[in-house]
Amino acid sequence: MDYSDLIQKLLNGNARAVARLITLVENDIEAAENIINAIYSHTGNAYILGITGSPGSGKSTFISTLTKIYATQGKKIGIICVDPTSPLTGGALLGDRIRMKDNFSLKNVFIRSMANRGQLGGLARATEDAVKILDAYGCDIIIVETVGVGQSEVDIFKSAHTVVVLLVPGSGDDIQAIKAGIMEITDIFVVNKMDLSGADKKIADIMQMLELRMNYKYAFEKVGENNSLKSNWTPEIVKANSITGENFEELIKLIDKHREFLSKSGVIENYQKNRIKSETLQILKHKITKKVEGLISSNPTIDEYIRLVMDKSLDPYSMANLIVKLLGLE
Amino acid sequence: MGEKRKIKVLVCKPGLDGHDRGAKVIARALRDAGMEVIYTGLHQTPDMIVQTILQEDPDAVMLSMLSGAHKALCPVIMEKLNENDIDDVLVSVGGIIPDEDKPFLEKHGLKGFYGPGTELKTIVEFVKNNLKR
Numbered sequence: 116m117d118y119s120d121l122i123q124k125l126l127n128g129n130a131r132a133v134a135r136l137i138t139l140v141e142n143d144i145e146a147a148e149n150i151i152n153a154i155y156s157h158t159g160n161a162y163i164l165g166i167t168g169s170p171g172s173g174k175s176t177f178i179s180t181l182t183k184i185y186a187t188q189g190k191k192i193g194i195i196c197v198d199p200t201s202p203l204t205g206g207a208l209l210g211d212r213i214r215m216k217d218n219f220s221l222k223n224v225f226i227r228s229m230a231n232r233g234q235l236g237g238l239a240r241a242t243e244d245a246v247k248i249l250d251a252y253g254c255d256i257i258i259v260e261t262v263g264v265g266q267s268e269v270d271i272f273k274s275a276h277t278v279v280v281l282l283v284p285g286s287g288d289d290i291q292a293i294k295a296g297i298m299e300i301t302d303i304f305v306v307n308k309m310d311l312s313g314a315d316k317k318i319a320d321i322m323q324m325l326e327l328r329m330n331y332k333y334a335f336e337k338v339g340e341n342n343s344l345k346s347n348w349t350p351e352i353v354k355a356n357s358i359t360g361e362n363f364e365e366l367i368k369l370i371d372k373h374r375e376f377l378s379k380s381g382v383i384e385n386y387q388k389n390r391i392k393s394e395t396l397q398i399l400k401h402k403i404t405k406k407v408e409g410l411i412s413s414n415p416t417i418d419e420y421i422r423l424v425m426d427k428s429l430d431p432y433s434m435a436n437l438i439v440k441l442l443g444l445e
Numbered sequence: 446m447g448e449k450r451k452i453k454v455l456v457c458k459p460g461l462d463g464h465d466r467g468a469k470v471i472a473r474a475l476r477d478a479g480m481e482v483i484y485t486g487l488h489q490t491p492d493m494i495v496q497t498i499l500q501e502d503p504d505a506v507m508l509s510m511l512s513g514a515h516k517a518l519c520p521v522i523m524e525k526l527n528e529n530d531i532d533d534v535l536v537s538v539g540g541i542i543p544d545e546d547k548p549f550l551e552k553h554g555l556k557g558f559y560g561p562g563t564e565l566k567t568i569v570e571f572v573k574n575n576l577k578r
Contacts, residue, residue, distance in 0.1 A: 131529065134502035142450050205451070206476035212497065213486035225500055230451070230481045 116146065122153050125252055130225060133252050137227055140244040144401070147244050157251040161193070162374060164256060165275030167237060170263035172281040173307040175214035176357040178258050182218050184363060185256055191223045193249030193257040197239050200230040207231075211260060225249060236270030237261035240401070243274055243394060272300035273393045276386070277373045279303045282321070284313035301350050302373050305366065309354035321352050348376055407442065416441065452480040454572060455503040457494050458487045459522065462512035467540060467561070471507055474565040475572065491518060495525040498534060505535040505572050507557070516546055520553045533577045539563075 118139070124132035140147035166174050175196065182192050196211035207230035218224045227249075231239045238261060249257050261271050272278055280301040306317045351369045355362040377383045411417050420437060423429035456472045458465050465487055472482045483501055485494070498506060508519065519538055526534070537557030538550060547558050556575060559568055 130499055131502075131531070134500050138453075138502045200481075201476065204477050205479040207481045208472060208476045209481060209483040210486075212483060216486060216488075216493070226497075227500055228483050232451075 116149075118146070118150055118153065122150065125154065125248065126157060128253055130252075133225060133248055134227070136248050137229075137241070137245045140248065141229070141232075141239070141241040144240075147241065151244055151247055154247060154251040158247045159250065161246075161250040161254045161257045162277075163246060163275045164258045164370065165261065165271035165278045166258060166281065167261040167271055167278065168263060168281030168307075169283075169286065172263065172283050172286075173357050174260050174263060174281055175211045177281060177305070177307060177355075178260055179215045179217055180357045180360050180363060181367075182215070182221075182224055182258065184360075184367060186218070186221050186223055189223075190255040191253055192225070193246075193252065193254035194218075194224065194226045194260070195229055195242060195245050195249070195257070196226070196260040197229050197231050197237065197242060197262050199262050200232045202233065205232075225252070225254070231262055238270045238274065243397075246274065269300050273390055276377055277302045277370055279305055279370075281305050281307045282317055283308050284311040284317045286317075302348060303366070303369050304350055304352045306352070306354040307357055309356050309361065314354050318352055318354060325350055325352075348373065403444075407438070410438070410442065452505070452572065452576065453501070453503045454480050454482050455497060455501060455506045456482060456484045457489050457497070457506065457508050458485070459489050459491065459494060459508055459510060459518045460512050460514045461488060462510060462514070463487055464511055465509065467511070468507075468509035470565070471509065471539075471568060474569060475507075478569040478573075480572070491521040491525055494522055495529060495531075498526065498531060499529055503534060504576050504578065505537065507572075508536070508538040508540075508555075510538055510540040510542070513541070515540075515542055516549060519550055519555055523553045523555065535572070535575050535577055537571070537575075539568075 118136070121132045121135055121139075125136055136150055140150055166178055168174050178194060178196075182194065185192050194215070196209070198207055198209045198211065200207045209228035209230060211228055212226060215226055218226065227245060229239045229242060229245065231237075234240050238259070242259065246257050246259065259271060259275060278300055280303070282304060284306060304321050306314050306321075308314075351372070353362055353366050353369060355366055377386060417438070420429060420434045424431060424434055454475050456468050456475075458468055468484065472484045476482045483497070483503065485497055489497075494506075494508075508515075508522070510518070515538055523536065526532070526536070536555055537559075538555050539557050539559040541560060542550070542558045550558070557568075557571060559571070
């Protein structure tokens, strides 16, 4: 299929073309390849903000308020909201727009809901591609809202320039604050719903956790293992109220500060290198998995291996090694 | 196509009507039938609805109206869709739609008109069988 017409419209700033192209990259991986190939040289101008946090922490409302401020500054904004797909039915209920009503009619704001379609990590397979489409569309800022779950939805760390994590007062005890995962990928912590009691306690918890991390970092540096890409950034903490917009001015200053930090020589380049690496790895994984699945589902040799494993004359690790050889991937 | 194509549906509450139990039940039923459903919340103006359709690119739109404003709002929505060259989306309105209004709405390109008591299965089948693309 030829997408050049749609792509031309996209580059001319046509919103409908954006919507169509995102649908295509969501539904069809081959279309995604062609489209990204055609628009890639037009990307790289947008600043990508990742917003994550547990369900109910106020991500959508937060984004709505942030968007309103950026929109009044005359910026063009793209928003992608990822929600989970039901593992049982394959269906999904995407409700993030409910909280973003105020921005529905703004001409410079493009909001797109996306189901994760079973992908782990907090994003959908097509999220990265959709970000590129919005980038080529001319968005100054692209905000990505991850699925609101748990402590390990950390893929956003690889896709966004600045990762903002939302926490709420009174959620979880102090131990929650030192768990691995989300807490470690954060550039800016926002204690949302600051009017609730316990906001200052939450800030103290985070500060304590960060201090521990600083000590670890020192230890790693000693043994020469410090290769974290944003290693010299000390995460900022701010409390805010997404409904009233209280403290958002400060928050935006912190985002700008992180942006400035990244643009200093070396850091952004390192970041980009890592991003390209991880993205390519993701694509390769997808392709290889597909190939392997195809092979395993219809191959008499594999059936033979499976029988051997059932007879206990072969174990799954050895079988996997044989398949690697068969694929010529050794 | 690599992956199985998903049907994407937008469920909307146009106008000033504040009751969305029905819309939520429909949204849930379509989700359980394996569709990706976007619910926009209450009090949507035609402009907001058309803007959402433009950005989300759904296969079907289900308008839920109990307020009696369907004859005023539905034609405006259809007109604005036309202005934006959106002609491949199934647009359905349901809720409380009197029989005598149905021909008028049909003339404007709307379908469905399911009211209280409709089996959810009927609505799922309706969406699956009336898609325009």
